[in-house]
Amino acid sequence: MQEADMASYCRDWHGDVEASAIAVLRPANTEEVAHCVKTCSQLGLSIVPQGGNTGLVLGGIPDAPASQVVLSLERMSRIRHIDAEDFSAVVDAGCILEVLKDAVAEQGLFFPLSLGAQGSCHIGGNVSTNAGGINVLRYGMTRDLVLGLEVVLPDGSVLNLLRTLRKDNRGIDLKQLFIGAEGTLGIVTAVAIKLFPQPLQVETALLGLHSLDDAIALYRRARYECCDLLSAFEFMPPLAFDLAIEAMPELVMPLEAGAPAYVLMEVSGSGRVDVRALLEGFLEAVMEEGLVIDGTMASTKAQSAQLWSFREGMNEGQAKRGLHLRTDVSVPLSKLAAFVHDTSAALTLALPECESLAYGHVGDGNVHLNVLPPASYGLQERQRVIATGKKIINEWIDRYDGSISAEHGIGRLKLADFEARLPAAQRRVLEGLRQVINPAGLMNPRCILSDASSPESAV
Incomplete structure (x- = not known):
C-alpha cells in the first residue's frame, strides 16, 4: 500500500489530526489477524487496531510512525449467522453497523445500537469503545447488547467466547474485559449480539420548552407515563437548529415560534399497544400544564427522519465551523441542569467571544458541551480556546462528581x-x-x- 493510500487510515474522522505508520494491515479473517499479531510481536512492532475510524478520541490513530502498524478490520465484514429463534446474531468485527441493522430487520428483528456514524462505524469498534448512542436509556450501552466475543490476544492466540447464552454464571465474565478496552488487551474479531423484536410502531415528536430544567422534568414524566416504550430523549438548544441548517440548507424548522429549549423524543413498540395514542395522550397533558409550549409529531417515516436530521445535522454544522472543542461528559441526572448552567456561565465568562453548545442524551445524564470559536480565529487561537474550555469543563465535572467520557472512550486524546x-x-x-x-x-x-x-x- 502506497503512502497516499494509507492516509485515510492515519487521519481522524474530523480531519483534525494526521499521522503515519509503517504499514496498514488488512486481514480478511481471524486466522489472518492472529498471523499479523504474531508477526508484529516477533518484529517488535506495535499494533493500532482500527474499525471504521469514526472514533472521536484518537484511539484508532497511530502516534509513533516509526514503530506502529494500523490493523484495519474493514475486510472482515461477514455476518456469520442470524438466529431469529434465539434473538441473536454472530458477526465479524468489521461489519458496518447499518448493514447489520438492515440485515436483522429483514427478519423482523432489531439491533438497537443507533449512532450518527452507523453508516460507516464497525461493530467491533462499537464493542471496543462501548459505544452509546440515542437508545441507551431503553436498551443500554453496547456492553449490554453483547452476548459473546472472539478476541485475538497479544500473543496471537484466539480467545473464543462466542456464546449466545443469556445466563452463564461460570465465574468471571471474561468478555467484559475487552468491551471498552479500546484494543489495548486484544483485537475483537467477532461479536455475538442480542437482538429484539423490530418495533412496528415508532412515534417521534419535537417539543419546545422553557428550559433544560423543564426538559429534565418532562423526561421524568415520560419515564413514568410512557413506561419502557420511551426509546430516545434528546435535548437541543436553539443553536443546534441553526447549525443543522448551515450544514443542510434544505431543512425547514418545523416549529413556528422559537423556544429556549427543545426535546426530540421517540416512543416505540410492537404488539397490541397503541403507541401513537400513548404519546398523544402524554403530550396533550403536558401541554395543558404548560410544561411543553409547542410541539409537533411526525405523521410519516419521512417526517420522522427529517426531525432526526436536525439532531444529526448539527454535528455536521459544527464540523463546518472548523477546529473546536468537543466534549462527551456525564453527571448524575439530578444534577444535569445545574451542571450545564454553571459550566456554560463559566465558559461565557472566560471565552465571551465564543459560542458554547450543550446538547445530548438527557435520559442518561450524558451531555456534549462544545465550544465554537469565531470563524476569524486561526489555529493558535482555536487551540487556546480548546485548552481553556476543556480546563473549565473538567473542573466543573470534578465538582459534580461526573465523568470526562460518557460514551466516546479515552483513547489518546483524553x-x-x-x-x-x-x-x-x-x-x-x-x-x-x-x-x-x-x-x-x-x-x-x-x-x-x-x-x-x-x-x-x-x-
Missing part, C-alpha cells in the same frame, strides 16, 4: 485528563490486567493508559 483523575487502586487493577494480557505493551500503546515501558516511549 489520556492525560483520565490519568490525572485515576484513583491509585483503580490504576493498579488496570495496569495489572494489562501486564497479564499485554505484557510487552505492543497492543495500542498509550491508549487509555500511558506506558513508559512501551517500545515507542523513547521515540
Whole structure:
C-alpha cells in the first residue's frame, strides 16, 4: 500500500489530526489477524487496531510512525449467522453497523445500537469503545447488547467466547474485559449480539420548552407515563437548529415560534399497544400544564427522519465551523441542569467571544458541551480556546462528581485528563490486567493508559 493510500487510515474522522505508520494491515479473517499479531510481536512492532475510524478520541490513530502498524478490520465484514429463534446474531468485527441493522430487520428483528456514524462505524469498534448512542436509556450501552466475543490476544492466540447464552454464571465474565478496552488487551474479531423484536410502531415528536430544567422534568414524566416504550430523549438548544441548517440548507424548522429549549423524543413498540395514542395522550397533558409550549409529531417515516436530521445535522454544522472543542461528559441526572448552567456561565465568562453548545442524551445524564470559536480565529487561537474550555469543563465535572467520557472512550486524546483523575487502586487493577494480557505493551500503546515501558516511549 502506497503512502497516499494509507492516509485515510492515519487521519481522524474530523480531519483534525494526521499521522503515519509503517504499514496498514488488512486481514480478511481471524486466522489472518492472529498471523499479523504474531508477526508484529516477533518484529517488535506495535499494533493500532482500527474499525471504521469514526472514533472521536484518537484511539484508532497511530502516534509513533516509526514503530506502529494500523490493523484495519474493514475486510472482515461477514455476518456469520442470524438466529431469529434465539434473538441473536454472530458477526465479524468489521461489519458496518447499518448493514447489520438492515440485515436483522429483514427478519423482523432489531439491533438497537443507533449512532450518527452507523453508516460507516464497525461493530467491533462499537464493542471496543462501548459505544452509546440515542437508545441507551431503553436498551443500554453496547456492553449490554453483547452476548459473546472472539478476541485475538497479544500473543496471537484466539480467545473464543462466542456464546449466545443469556445466563452463564461460570465465574468471571471474561468478555467484559475487552468491551471498552479500546484494543489495548486484544483485537475483537467477532461479536455475538442480542437482538429484539423490530418495533412496528415508532412515534417521534419535537417539543419546545422553557428550559433544560423543564426538559429534565418532562423526561421524568415520560419515564413514568410512557413506561419502557420511551426509546430516545434528546435535548437541543436553539443553536443546534441553526447549525443543522448551515450544514443542510434544505431543512425547514418545523416549529413556528422559537423556544429556549427543545426535546426530540421517540416512543416505540410492537404488539397490541397503541403507541401513537400513548404519546398523544402524554403530550396533550403536558401541554395543558404548560410544561411543553409547542410541539409537533411526525405523521410519516419521512417526517420522522427529517426531525432526526436536525439532531444529526448539527454535528455536521459544527464540523463546518472548523477546529473546536468537543466534549462527551456525564453527571448524575439530578444534577444535569445545574451542571450545564454553571459550566456554560463559566465558559461565557472566560471565552465571551465564543459560542458554547450543550446538547445530548438527557435520559442518561450524558451531555456534549462544545465550544465554537469565531470563524476569524486561526489555529493558535482555536487551540487556546480548546485548552481553556476543556480546563473549565473538567473542573466543573470534578465538582459534580461526573465523568470526562460518557460514551466516546479515552483513547489518546483524553489520556492525560483520565490519568490525572485515576484513583491509585483503580490504576493498579488496570495496569495489572494489562501486564497479564499485554505484557510487552505492543497492543495500542498509550491508549487509555500511558506506558513508559512501551517500545515507542523513547521515540
